[in-house]
Amino acid sequence: MATVESVKDLRTPALIIDLDKARRNAEGMLERFHNLGVQLRPHMKTHKTLECADIMTGGSRRCIVVSTLAEASFYADNGYDDILYAYPLPFDKVESCAELSERLSLFHVVVDNRLALQELKKRPLKQGKIWDTSGVELTGIYAHCGNTYACQGEEQIKAVARETTMITLQFMEKLKAAGIHGTKSSIGSTPSCSHPVPDMAMLSEVHPGNYIFYDVQQSLIGSCRLEDVAVRVLTRVIGHYPHRNQLLVDCGWAALTHDGGGRLPTGYAIIEGHPELKLLSMTQEHGRVEPISGKLDFKQFPLGSLLTLMPYHACATAMMHPVYFVHSKGKIIDTWKPTRGW
């Protein structure tokens, strides 16, 4: 495909990222936790790109969270360090984790049972690394307040954030009482970190991820405004079906996913500028669009014209795209390629 200058000329379906919004989302989060004196350790799983990682870490290339070893290796290979693999240590991956620990100055793994600890001890580290010298060292406690996803509005989010913070800090007290000092504490989801409560200042770290893009789900929870969402899927009208009162568009689940289950009043996504339309259903490469009520005015949507979809769940939608088109005010300025696999 020839390089194009404007998002309007992209071959569809295409995932586009508004760089100004993504930057603003990232800067807001950095500032929020800088002010609270808490280290932000952003999660990479939503975008899996080097470019977003640079924006989220403010250029430090240090202190990130990953959800897969593929992400861990990708960032390690590209000069990132202080990487936390936030996953109950899978036994088939101990060797790869050990290699990453030996290569990097800091690579953190998470264990939630005794057996995993034994598996780690079976593979002592070379080069005088910590998990070599003292067996295994506990560096911190990691909790994820995923229950913020059931919240509606800032007040509910804050209540969950307050509770999670309290439970985490109480656990730290128990550790101290047992003679275990100097451990770090980390909580955080995009909802709770978008509206932090003052108590969170007592934590060492937070680890949200989705906020770089946000999405329709986050706006419904109350994490952001709809205008903060930095990601869209562009699609074109490819069919008029007056007998069904429907448009056909070239975005199916291959480009959007079925995530969200179509439960929005507007179906599987929000069609920007067209609150009267619903993305009713999708096949692999087709989407069916109809009005929420009444007759569709087909003249408004000529064959070949563009529609812009705001995804329900950005993490799921981004994962369907081998390339993201990055724009500022509609002008394409970059293409980013995420890593994939495990």
Add this chain to the structure above:
Amino acid sequence: MATVESVKDLRTPALIIDLDKARRNAEGMLERFHNLGVQLRPHMKTHKTLECADIMTGGSRRCIVVSTLAEASFYADNGYDDILYAYPLPFDKVESCAELSERLSLFHVVVDNRLALQELKKRPLKQGKIWDTSGVELTGIYAHCGNTYACQGEEQIKAVARETTMITLQFMEKLKAAGIHGTKSSIGSTPSCSHPVPDMAMLSEVHPGNYIFYDVQQSLIGSCRLEDVAVRVLTRVIGHYPHRNQLLVDCGWAALTHDGGGRLPTGYAIIEGHPELKLLSMTQEHGRVEPISGKLDFKQFPLGSLLTLMPYHACATAMMHPVYFVHSKGKIIDTWKPTRGW
């Protein structure tokens, strides 16, 4: 990752393909339509690999269907020809289609409205190609009996196949009556082509795709037996949660998709050899497994042990994997890389 010999040693989650079953599925389909004297034009959208295409075309590398231009270019670049792009012609892709038509000996596009025809005529082909000399030539009628997906059992499938065949052939008669001769006719979905009715012998072509893998959905429709399903996702137990009566496994929607909506009695997949278990829910990289009823016997599922998931919808699951591990009787013999994007 080091190369491994057995599927048991793969890093999980991993998509594995039983080559013997895939071959048997492909040979069965070739034979079925060879016997009916109908050309099989297999669809590539389920797997998007060169290796499966070779198996499905019986090595001819001719006469395939694709759902995206990315697939079309991928196969054209790799020596395939006679490619049908089974998609209502998107106007932004006319130039790319024209280039493919000029490069290949046969590249078919599908139009379902007059405007698309005008768009094609605006871009005459070079090199004395047909769509250049006579404007645009109609080569055939393409219908897809997607309504077979609502069927249960062979009899219902056959009734839909019979009806679709009849409607298509009646339309061919009307074309002839209008003086349009020599046009081809093509119908077909995996359900109807797995149980063809005798009338289908009067068609020129059929175009199923999913049958190379089959999946749980196809077995429920009645297209295949569960033992014909050639694709699995391997996952490992990474957590025991007795207070929730649940196992945690390392397969989330990133490796399986939410397709099927969890409506199987066993949730989002069938766990091979464990009809008593249900894949209840998933996050991006985690799956929650619980018994359909009663208490879970955790000793049967030690941390690190493997479970094998049969996906509800193979097309959706395959698309999540950048590499497929191909085995015969559990021994890995190849890795296949699908194409992606648009």
